[in-house]
Amino acid sequence: MSILSIDAGTTGVTAVVVTPDGQIAAKGYQEFPQHFPAPGWVEHGPEEIWQATLEATRAVLAQVDVGELRGIGITNQRETILLWDRETLGSPRRAIVWQDRRTADICSRMRADGHEDRIVELTGLRLDPYFSGTKLMWLAEQEPHTWALVQSGRYAIGTVDSYLIARMSRGNWHVTDVSNASRTLLFDLSEGDWSDELCGLFGVPRDALPELVPNWGELARTDPQAFLGLELPIAGIAGDQQSALFGQTCFDPGDSKCTYGTGSFILTNTGTTLERSDAGLLSTAAWRSPEGELTYALEGSIFVTGAAVQWLRDGLQIVGSAAETAAVAASVDSTDGVVFVPALTGLGAPxxxxHARGLIIGITRGTTRGHIVRATLEAIAFEVRDVLETMPGLASLRVDGGASANDLLCQLQADQVGVPVERPKLVETTALGAAFLAGLGTGVWSSTDDLRDTWQLDRSFSPATDRSAADAAHERWKDAVERSKGWAG
Incomplete structure (x- = not known):
């Protein structure tokens, strides 16, 4: 008895098989290309996402007994928006990715027209290019011929989860969950449903949107002719950050986690209470049970953390791999005053x-790649601190994602936030969360208490007793952030 979990991330797709004891029995991974057609624009080819999903899954199926699989969990990069033909499943254009900033002017226009307060009230979000609604408005304005086929019912609209489910089921299912829907600017957070008012405001036909289903249960079913011979229930769905919250077993109000991925995302479970933030945090849906109970969360969204490390590797080419950064950063005792603000796609929370853009300041003739790499790791810790300072009462922080394997980063993070940083033995908690959801949906686990029993601590990082150096570095960071703002405005 095991679960196939598919994590369709921003730069690649990971497939894992999770056993009843919460361990990963097999893993496959496939990167897909990033497309940058203009400054600030980020796109993905839907077919490239699908092929990466097939390759990652094919790799993992070769390592396990397929007959033991009981269901599939799907988790995905959120806010990225796709269109596809309901009959052929082909896409008329590339996906517009959550990092894409092309709709900044639309956001400014809607703000000037007085819409932001109502949008915040209904969605818990804010007017920012990050979210899906303005991406769809841009498509309607800039690509009217494509949009006409959305309005006629030929093209479906969806996030990555709904696209993959359509491909896996040969178009028989068009569904999503509340965690993805709540990131579109089209979802009424209090009502727990698509909003006719918001669909009207953004000009999106409600019929083009997916049906909302619970986060676990038999939600859809794969077609063996479409998906590698598998005929299994798709039994768990969640956007990547809510999935990581579930995978970290943060089931109680107040439980918090930070996932280090392409960006970094801090979520705190607020239970069945919809809490609002005046400090730049987002209110969001965490998950909905098959009985209809909606759990909420507060979220701090940081756009670029792991992507900054990827830029060091691919853009500057000063490290050969992400794993190399710990050793390179540790080759110097400090950044010698160098500060890197990785606002490569603007600044998120708080x-x-x-219009902010990336900035490296404090460079001298003595600056080396070690200083820049260390400044990159410090920037990640600073960004997370900025968000957590708006969440009072934090006792500890559970971390996950690829960069959490970096001991230096975890120690820097503990020093900055002043509470223990706890890293689980299994840091693939995004994929694990989707597996947990699917396992609840198929009876592999009977309750969240069963899931808690699978969580194991790898290491706890304690903050430095004297935080004066950490505080001084953070003050310098805040100065640099102010200098980065408004650059592209």
């Missing part, structure tokens, strides 16, 4: 400035 600043929310789409």
């Amino acid at each position: 600043h929310w400035d789409p």
Whole structure:
């Protein structure tokens, strides 16, 4: 008895098989290309996402007994929006990715027209290019011929989860869950459903949107002719950050986690209470049970953390791999005053400035790649601190995602936030969360208490007793952030 979990991330797709004891029995991974057609624009080819999903899954199926699989969990990069033909499943254009900033002017226009307060009230979000609604408005304005086929019912609209489910089921299912829907600017957070008012405001036909289903249960079913011979229930769905919250077994109000991925995302479970933030945090749906109970969360969204490390590797080419950064950063005792603000796609929480741009300041003739790499790791820790300072009462922080394997980063993070940082033995908690959801949906696990029993601590990082150096570095960071704001405005 095991679960196939598919994590369709921003730069690649990971497939894992999770056993009843919460361990990963097999893993496959496939990157897919990133497309940058204009400054600030980020796109993905839907077919490239699908092929990466097939390759990652094919790799993992070769390592396990397929007959033991009981269901499939899907988790995905959120806010990325796709269109596809309901009959052929082909896509008329590339997906517009959550990182894409092309709709900054639309956001400014809607803000000037007085819509932001109502949008915040209904969605728990804010007017920012990050979210899906303005991406769809841009498509309607800039690509009217494509949009006409959305309005006629030929093209479906969806997030990555709904696209993959359509492909896996040969178009028989068009569904999503509340965690993905709540990131579109089209979802009424209090009502727990698509909003006719918001669909009207953004000009999106409600009929083009997916049906909302619970986060676990038999939600859809794969077609063996479409998906590698598998005929299994798709039994768990969640956007990647809510999935990581579930995978970290943060089931009680107040439980918090930070996932280090392409960006970093801090979520705190607020239970059945819809809490609002005045400090730049987002209110969001965490998950909905088959009985209809909706759990909420507060979220701090940081756009670029792991992507900054990827830029060091691919853009500057000063490291050969992400894993190399710990050793390179440790080759120097400090950054010698170098500060890197990785606002490569603007700034997210708590600043929310789409016009901010990346900045490296404090460079001298003595600056080496070690200083820049260390400044990159410090920037990640600073960004997370900025968000957590708006969440009082934090006792500890559970971390996950690829960069959490970096001991230096975890120690820097503990020093900055002043509470223990706890890393589980299994840091693939995004994929694990989707597996947990699917396992609840198929009876592999009977309750969240069963899931808690699978969580194991790898290491706890304690903050430095004297935080004066950490505080001084953070003050210098805040100065640099202010200098980065409004650059592209």
